[in-house]
Amino acid sequence: MKTNDTTRRDFIATGLLAGLTVAGCSTNKNPFQPDATEQVVPSGEKVKLLSVNGEVIEVDKAFLKPVPSLPTVSNEAARLGIPGKKFVMVIDLSRCKNLKKCQASCNHMHQIHPGQNWIKVHPMQEAENTAPYWQPTTCMHCDEPPCVKVCPVDATFKRQDGIVLIDSDRCIGCRFCMAACPYSTRVFNWEELDLPKAVAELPYSCETSVPQKVGTVGKCDFCPDMVRQGELPHCVSACPNGVFLFGDVNEDSVTNGAETFRFSELVKDKAGYRLMEDLGTKPSVYYLPPVNRNFPFEKEEEGEEAAHTKS
Amino acid sequence: MEISAKQKITEDLLPQKFGKPGMIWVGVLLALCTLGLVAYIRQLSKGLVVTGMRDYVSWGIYISNFVFFVAISLVGSLITAVLRLSDVHWSTPLTRIAEIIAVSAITFASLIIIVDMGRPERFYNLFLHGRLQSPIIWDVIVITTYFFVSILLLYIPLMPDLAIMIKFKDKTSKGLHKVYSYLGSFWKNNPAQISISSKAINILSVTIIPVAFAIHTVTSWLFATTYRPGWDSTNFGAYFISGAFLVGAGGVIVAMYIFRKAYKLEKYITESHFDRMGKVLVLLALLYLYFNVNEFLVPAFKMKKSEEEHLLGLFTGEFAPVFWFAITTAMIIPILILIFKKGRKPLPAFIAGILVVIGSWFKRYLIVTPTLLHPFLPMDNVPEAYKHYYPTWEEWAIAIGSLAGAMLIITIFARIFPIIPIQETLDETEELEHHQQTIATPQ
Numbered sequence: 038m039k040t041n042d043t044t045r046r047d048f049i050a051t052g053l054l055a056g057l058t059v060a061g062c063s064t065n066k067n068p069f070q071p072d073a074t075e076q077v078v079p080s081g082e083k084v085k086l087l088s089v090n091g092e093v094i095e096v097d098k099a100f101l102k103p104v105p106s107l108p109t110v111s112n113e114a115a116r117l118g119i120p121g122k123k124f125v126m127v128i129d130l131s132r133c134k135n136l137k138k139c140q141a142s143c144n145h146m147h148q149i150h151p152g153q154n155w156i157k158v159h160p161m162q163e164a165e166n167t168a169p170y171w172q173p174t175t176c177m178h179c180d181e182p183p184c185v186k187v188c189p190v191d192a193t194f195k196r197q198d199g200i201v202l203i204d205s206d207r208c209i210g211c212r213f214c215m216a217a218c219p220y221s222t223r224v225f226n227w228e229e230l231d232l233p234k235a236v237a238e239l240p241y242s243c244e245t246s247v248p249q250k251v252g253t254v255g256k257c258d259f260c261p262d263m264v265r266q267g268e269l270p271h272c273v274s275a276c277p278n279g280v281f282l283f284g285d286v287n288e289d290s291v292t293n294g295a296e297t298f299r300f301s302e303l304v305k306d307k308a309g310y311r312l313m314e315d316l317g318t319k320p321s322v323y324y325l326p327p328v329n330r331n332f333p334f335e336k337e338e339e340g341e342e343a344a345h346t347k348s
Numbered sequence: 349m350e351i352s353a354k355q356k357i358t359e360d361l362l363p364q365k366f367g368k369p370g371m372i373w374v375g376v377l378l379a380l381c382t383l384g385l386v387a388y389i390r391q392l393s394k395g396l397v398v399t400g401m402r403d404y405v406s407w408g409i410y411i412s413n414f415v416f417f418v419a420i421s422l423v424g425s426l427i428t429a430v431l432r433l434s435d436v437h438w439s440t441p442l443t444r445i446a447e448i449i450a451v452s453a454i455t456f457a458s459l460i461i462i463v464d465m466g467r468p469e470r471f472y473n474l475f476l477h478g479r480l481q482s483p484i485i486w487d488v489i490v491i492t493t494y495f496f497v498s499i500l501l502l503y504i505p506l507m508p509d510l511a512i513m514i515k516f517k518d519k520t521s522k523g524l525h526k527v528y529s530y531l532g533s534f535w536k537n538n539p540a541q542i543s544i545s546s547k548a549i550n551i552l553s554v555t556i557i558p559v560a561f562a563i564h565t566v567t568s569w570l571f572a573t574t575y576r577p578g579w580d581s582t583n584f585g586a587y588f589i590s591g592a593f594l595v596g597a598g599g600v601i602v603a604m605y606i607f608r609k610a611y612k613l614e615k616y617i618t619e620s621h622f623d624r625m626g627k628v629l630v631l632l633a634l635l636y637l638y639f640n641v642n643e644f645l646v647p648a649f650k651m652k653k654s655e656e657e658h659l660l661g662l663f664t665g666e667f668a669p670v671f672w673f674a675i676t677t678a679m680i681i682p683i684l685i686l687i688f689k690k691g692r693k694p695l696p697a698f699i700a701g702i703l704v705v706i707g708s709w710f711k712r713y714l715i716v717t718p719t720l721l722h723p724f725l726p727m728d729n730v731p732e733a734y735k736h737y738y739p740t741w742e743e744w745a746i747a748i749g750s751l752a753g754a755m756l757i758i759t760i761f762a763r764i765f766p767i768i769p770i771q772e773t774l775d776e777t778e779e780l781e782h783h784q785q786t787i788a789t790p791q
Contacts, residue, residue: 221727
């Protein structure tokens with residue numbers, strides 16, 4: 038965890054410095070030189086910062102400006118992914134009661150277009166006489182991703198940390214990836230929405246996937262921006278029942294924030310499986326079968342579609 | 349051959365001004381194109397939300413139209429190359445009709461694929477960031493190649509005719525004369541040029557066959573390289589190619605009939621041409637029917653769970669009316685008409701051709717949409733509208749506009765250039781006469 042801490046500290050310091058530099062560049066004035074329009078009175082309160090050279094420097098708090106939200110990482114870095122990691126998700130079907138908190142938080146954090154969802158919760162039933170259950174689906178972040186194979190412009194790509202991302206600045210909107218994905222996980226931004234100014238002005242990064250860009254494809258991204266900060270993806274932390282477990286195969290651990298498991302043991306003990314194994318897509322999302330369930334399968338409201346027989 | 353006979357043939361085949369029906373025809377096509385353009389401008393400003401496509405049916409009638417255009421363009425290679433190389437001479441008057449159909453169809457195939465893009469202004473990314481492993485890039489490469497080879501196969505045999513057109517200065521307008529001079533004034537009709545040109549045509553004819561197979565095979569792979577029921581088929585390349593030759597040949601029969609009527613070409617496009625093209629069409633329809641049986645009977649025998657919904661939707665469900673309409677109009681009725689000698693007269697053959705073209709368009713629709721409505725995981729957590737596909741007026745306007753545009757190119761081409769090769773007809777008539785003379789007067 039040590040290396041992680043350093044990168045994080047570096048990142049914050051660099052961000053602050055970058056913020057200062059940007060502020061300086063844009064006004065073409067020395068930010069430490071008070072001018073007529075912007076009088077900065079030193080508060081006397083000093084803040085210690087780590088410079089890019091590794092030296093600890095002291096700056097008066099008054100000179101610090103809020104960092105404009107810059108893309109967390111460059112496009113090149115976002116395409117490479119986080120070195121040494123191999124992310125994995127485990128979805129425990131025995132805990133899901135279709136609360137859809139995962140969906141709501143995902144939709145909110147990614148500013149997904151109304152009506153669309155990156156996370157879907159399917160009512161499933163293997164056969165006529167077997168028990169129905171709820172199956173949340175995210176992007177499977179396949180190790181042999183059919184969507185990446187067909188993309189003509191490298192707009193969707195597989196990173197070294199296992200995450201499959203979309204670069205909406207490059208996507209040409211041909212939608213071949215949507216046809217290729219057997220899990221129907223991808224959505225298309227059919228129209229331009231009037232976004233709140235704060236959202237619309239956010240700098241786009243393929244790690245945040247915000248704001249959604251019209252005419253391009255979107256999908257679950259495993260929240261690499263959160264993961265880079267050492268946080269869990271939004272769906273994982275939003276689920277009150279701990280259905281989603283997220284982690285790193287190399288560390289062999291997955292967690293929902295409250296409980297942490299050894300990934301290999303969990304999948305072995307509870308007979309984990311992946312969806313449509315026969316297609317050879319090698320998903321990064323594992324499912325634990327809906328046995329010893331925490332909740333009975335209940336339709337939340339009238340008119341909810343009947344459980345589908347699995348294909 | 350006598351000079352006057354030559355003169356007669358040449359004058360018969362010169363391009364003619366539009367009559368009143370011609371003007372109306374062009375006007376209607378222009379109006380449809382304009383409507384399509386208006387719809388496309390709406391789509392550009394509002395995004396693809398103006399279409400009926402949504403996340404499940406993410407490809408709609410634009411892609412069907414694309415497949416249709418690529419399919420019909422294959423006929424250029426069939427008539428010009430396959431028949432030419434097999435030394436079939438009766439098809440000579442049809443080569444230019446076939447080739448202009450190929451060029452205009454492949455042009456609109458490229459345009460309609462740009463219309464389908466969410467971000468058409470990023471088209472250059474295909475060249476900047478193109479990845480060879482994507483079948484779309486293969487399609488870009490082979491379609492571009494096919495376009496240029498087809499243009500050459502249209503242009504090179506046209507050069508001697510351009511020289512003839514230049515000679516008829518008094519019969520053409522000044523502007524057109526300039527076009528002819530620009531395109532063909534270097535043609536001296538000397539043996540050296542003729543030899544180079546015939547060599548070039550031979551090389552192009554050989555080249556275009558694999559390229560033609562490639563364009564439609566790759567187009568079929570856009571579907572067959574995915575996992576989806578209805579597309580996941582090893583039969584797809586051959587299935588697409590046979591269907592393509594069928595619709596192309598149907599299109600040629602329709603064009604033959606119209607040009608014959610409009611330009612009074614009864615002496616050049618004869619009943620025997622309809623008879624022969626009719627036989628070709630029967631063969632192609634049977635071939636396509638054979639591939640259809642393969643495509644549907646084999647999976648239907650097994651009725652795998654994932655295929656079941658899709659197949660039942662086609663046979664007896666939501667898409668059954670369109671499915672059986674397409675099968676009967678594109679194959680069964682044309683076969684029943686053309687199998688009889690009387691059915692291969694111009695008018696019934698023309699009707700059979702129209703049926704083939706219409707049925708084939710709906711067949712392309714069925715190849716694209718029903719599969720997308722039967723994904724592996726059920727359609728949940730989406731608005732009700734996402735579970736169906738009804739094309740909007742914008743989509744219909746653009747699709748019809750593109751079809752009108754392709755016909756407009758063919759019409760204008762026939763107005764400017766002789767639609768039946770003059771020089772080749774003269775040469776063949778001469779050869780034929782020479783042949784008859786040698787038989788009549790044995791040494």
